Amino acid sequence: MHLEQALKEEAARQGFILAGITTPEAPTHIVAFERWLEAGLHGEMAYMSSERSRQCRADPCKLFPQCQSILVLGAPYFPSKQGRGEIGEGLEGRIAAYAWGADYHEVLPERMAKLVAFLEAQLGRPVPSRAYTDSAPLLERDLAQRAGLGWIGKNTCLIHPRLGSYFFLAELLLGVSLQPDPPFSTDHCGACTRCIDACPTGCIRPDRTLDARGCIAYLTIELKGAIPEELRPHMGDWVFGCDTCQQVCPWNRFAPAAGDPAFAPRPGLPAPDLLGELALTPETFKRKFKGSPVQRAKRCGYLRNVVVALGNRGDPPAILALRQALADPEPLVRQQAAWALERIESRRGENQAPQSTQSTRRKPG
16 A cells, blocks of 8 residues: 555544645745735734744745645534524524534644654654644645645635535644645636625625635634624624534535534533623633633633624623623623623614504594
């Protein structure tokens, strides 16, 4: 068996449903990425525009000088068919499907370490390597397309024709020369614009980029300050990330019904009780989301998202909890809670039908 095929089969045993090999050449879309940065579409994610970051994205060998080959991997998570996992009776929010289970940053590196050990056993010598999963300045979707794993769709996700787009990408930069796979050269989006049309904030651009400043994933995770007021009503009840563009993608009809068990939904996480979330203290927040990607938003950012979702749901039972949130120790939570209260109360005023009055005018005669 060829070494490359043996490595891919071992990757499958480690839970990776996709595996492909490419070279550390300059990514095809680096010019488009530079234009995206220059237009300021990355928002407050300044780490993307640093000189070091730009150099590494243009040349993976700047990140790891010994790199001769890149093994690109895909690990499935549970698909978000309806945007909700567990549907209960209360006021519920929505969390993006990738964050329903364990943090992939903690799960996948251990598996990649086993792949390196397997490769070293096959070669009978140490192999210099670096493992990354959304944790280094790499244009990973570009590398994945070049490794034959799929095409970059109009929603900017990597899409596989049989597996859809509900999977994490990971990369092993290896100091050994391996035979690269042919790139995925066809585009199967065609004339479809469902993702563009469905995006709640209209941030998906026609050139297969998105304006991160309007993306709900950016607003609920990356943005550290107040969510712009004009965008809040479009966020619906998403409190961490967003799956809308994946939910409407026709290719996700073929996504596996179940993902990797490590990313199985935790009880109550896919559709959190919004009123209950407002009661989270710093300690209970850490305890609830230990080992979860939701930790990234921190309590302040997460509760900011929760009160915005309550404002958008517009249910009067939330008023008492939101009034209590006006005393939250975090100024950002207090500020957004005030907005949510105003939004609910203004809706109540609009929904109160005016009382009909009978005319007391006497008939002539």
